[in-house]
Amino acid sequence: MKMTFRWYGYDDKNTLNYIRQIPGVTGVVTALYSVPVGEAWPEEEIKKLKEYVNSYGLEMEVIESVPVSEDIKLRSGNYKKHLENFKANIRLLAKYGVKCICYNFMPIFDWTRSQLDHVNKDGSQSLVYYEEDVAKLDPTKLTLPGWDASYKPEEVADLIKKYQAIGEEGLWNNLKLFLEEIIPVARECDVLMAIHPDDPAWPIFGIPRLIINEKNVDRFLSLVDDHYNGLTFCTGSFGSSPKNDIAKMIGKYAKMDRIHFAHIRNVRQLGEHSFEEAAHYSYDGSLDMVKIVKALHDAGFDKYIRPDHGRMIWDEKAKPGYGLYDRALGAVYINGIWETLDKTEGEK
Secondary structure, three states: OEEEEEOOOOOOOOOHHHHOOOOOEEEEEEOOOOOOOOOOOOHHHHHHHHHHHHOOOOEEEEEEOOOOOHHHHHOOOOHHHHHHHHHHHHHHHHHOOOOEEEEEOOOOOOOOOOEEEEEOOOOOEEEEEOHHHHOOOOHHHOOOOOOOOOOOHHHHHHHHHHHHHHHHHHHHHHHHHHHHHHHHHHHHHOOEEEEEOOOOOOOEOOEOOOOOOHHHHHHHHHHOOOOOEEEEEEHHHHHOOOOOOHHHHHHHHHHOOOEEEEEEOEEEEOOOOOEEEEOOOHHHOOOOHHHHHHHHHHOOOOOEEEEOOOOEOOOOOOOOOOOOHHHHHHHHHHHHHHHHHHHHHHHO
16 A cells, blocks of 8 residues: 555645655645636646655655536536536646546535534544534534635525435436546546545435445446546545444455545544544544454555544644644554554465
C-alpha cells in the first residue's frame, strides 16, 4: 500500500516539510480548492501544484476531490457543461501523473456533524454527530469546513425540495448516467475513480443518500461494472452505522479489486444514529483497526491509504479534523500494523 496524507494546498499550516517527516508517508492527497464547482481546472495550476509537491520528495497521485456539481447530481441547469469539464479534468490530471480521483455524490451536504470541538475525557477535541442535536439544526443555514458556502439559505431550501422530488431512485438514475459518461474517460486515461461514501451513513434532512451500506455499494458497482469504477472506502463514514461490518466489507471489495483508496479512522458508535470520532487506536472506538488493515493486507491491497480525521491534541489549532499531530499518529499506527502483518506473513 501507499501511505498518503491530506494536504489543503499552499496555505495549509500543515506544510509539506512537516508531512514529509512522517515515517512512511510517500505522497499527499490534494486538489485545486480555488476553482468553482463544475469548472475546468487550469492546466498551468495543476502543473504548478505537482511540481511544488514533487519538490518536497512527495508524490501527487491522488486528487481529493474533483467536486460533482448539484447540476450534475440533479441532471439540470448546466449539467452538460459541467460533465464535459469533469471529463476534461480527468484527462488533464492524468497528464500530470494522477492515478486516482476521489469524489462524492452526496446531495448538497458533504460530511455532517453537530459539533466540531467536543471535549473528550482526556482533554482532546473531536468531531461528533448527536442525532438529537442535528434534528434541531436548520439545514438552510448550516455550514461546515469544506462545504460549498456559495449557496444562500433560499437556494439550499430549493435544492432540498428538488432532491426530495427526484427521490432515491431518481438520484440512483442520475448517478448511473454520470458514471456512463466518466468511466470510459477514466479507462482511456488509466485513472481510477473512487467514490466516497455518504457521511454519515444514513439519509439526512429528508434527502436521499446512496453510498451507505453493503447492499447499496453492490448496486453502485453494478451500475457500470468496470475496474475503473471503484471506492474510496472510508471506515469512519461506513463505520458511523453499527449495521455495517467494516472488516467484512473491506475484505469483500478489496478482493474484487474495487477499493482504490482507503480512508482509515475510528469512531465511537453511540446507538444507531449518533457517534463520536475517536483516536485511530482500536480500543478508543468501536472499530477494530487490526481487522480492518488485515482485510486490506490479506487481499494484497497495493493502492492508496491515508489516515482520516484526527482529534485536536496537544493544544493544536487547525482545520477541524485535519490537525497534523493526531493524523500523523494515525499514519504511523496504520504503518505499524501493516509492517507487523508483512513480517508475520514472511515468517510463515
